[in-house]
Amino acid sequence: MEVGDQLPAETALADRMDVSRTIVRSALQKLDSDKLIRWEGRSKMLIRKPQAEHRLVPAESALSAEELEHSFFEWILRFDVPAGTSLNVAQLSRQFGVPVHNLQEFLAGLSRLGLVERRPRGGWSLLGFTSEFAIELSEFRMLLELNAVRQLLTLPADHEIWNRLKVLRREHEDLKSVIAERYHDFSLLDEKFHSAINSVVRNRFVLEAQKLIKLIFNYHYMWDKRDELERNAAAIDEHLEWIDAMLERDSERSEAAAIKHLRRSKETLLQSLRVHKFA
Structure with a gap:
């Protein structure tokens, strides 16, 4: 000009x-x-x-991409942010302590996964999910995690996954003892548990699919909160059953425990969609 x-x-x-x-x-x-x-x-x-002196110096992000993802979905989980909510980028940038352009790039990545969408006049909105989306994703998750369990059970005794499972078992028992006061904390433990199981699979295509699955299931921001305490308490018991079977190297029990837990997760997600009138 x-x-x-x-x-x-x-x-x-x-x-x-x-x-x-x-x-x-x-x-x-x-x-x-x-x-x-x-x-x-x-x-x-x-x-x-x-x-040149009129240009603002871009602030370095205090959060990594992984930390920003964690903070974003933790915020959605804690504050029950519903689907259809408009996202104020400037406000969220200040809240998470990241530059606006970093947050815009993060949201653009989520849009490719179908979790948010850019509004025609600017800004972003959270999206809802259809029952077909939930069913297809649940079935795909079942295939991936059963494959991970089968690979995990073939690993040698000195592999680090066995110590990780033992630590996870203690963490589940600790949370179970105070579940009435800290049931919200299960989401983070759930993410940690499933990430540990899936970490034994080294496949770039699987890793990309697992990202979407983690965002939907482990940060269940649309799930009905009315029975969250009971649901999380039951899930802890299912995890413990699954962990014990894997630690005993019992493939039949491990797969049965995995199927039981993953089917219940699918039912919970579908029920959530009905509650929120997306199904």
Whole structure:
């Protein structure tokens, strides 16, 4: 642009930059305060070319991509954020302590998994799930985790997975003893448990599929909270049964325990969809 040119309307800028009008307005306010534009009503005229000192230094993210993912879904779980909720990127950026562009990239990744969508006028929304989506994902999860169990049971006695399972067993027993007060904490333990089992499989395609499965099942942000305590207590017992069977190297019991738990997870997810009227 040349000095004296008029800036486009805020809506046009938002569309061009692929951001919300709130972000555009914040940028315009910064340009106005730096006396780079003259902002009078609807008129925004360029009065001085920007120099290097006018650029903001991008802040380094305090969170890794994995930590941001964890914080985001922990927030959804803790505060029962329902499907269809509009996501305020600027607010979430401050809340999680990450630059806006990092959060935008993270949400773009989730959109490829069908978990969020970009609104036509900018910003993001959480999506719901259909019963067909839940059934297909549950069946695929069953195939992947049964395959992981079979591979796990062939590993030598000195493999690190056996110590991990023993530690996980103690953590399940500890949480079981205080489940009435800390039932929300099961989601994190559930993620840890399933991640340990799936970690024995080294397959790039499986790893990508497991990411989606983890986000849906382990951060069950649409699940009906009315019986969360009872459901999590039952799941702990199912995990313990599964762990004991694997530690004893009993393939038949291990697969039976896995099928029992994964089928119940599927039923719970479908029930959640009915409660939230997505099925």
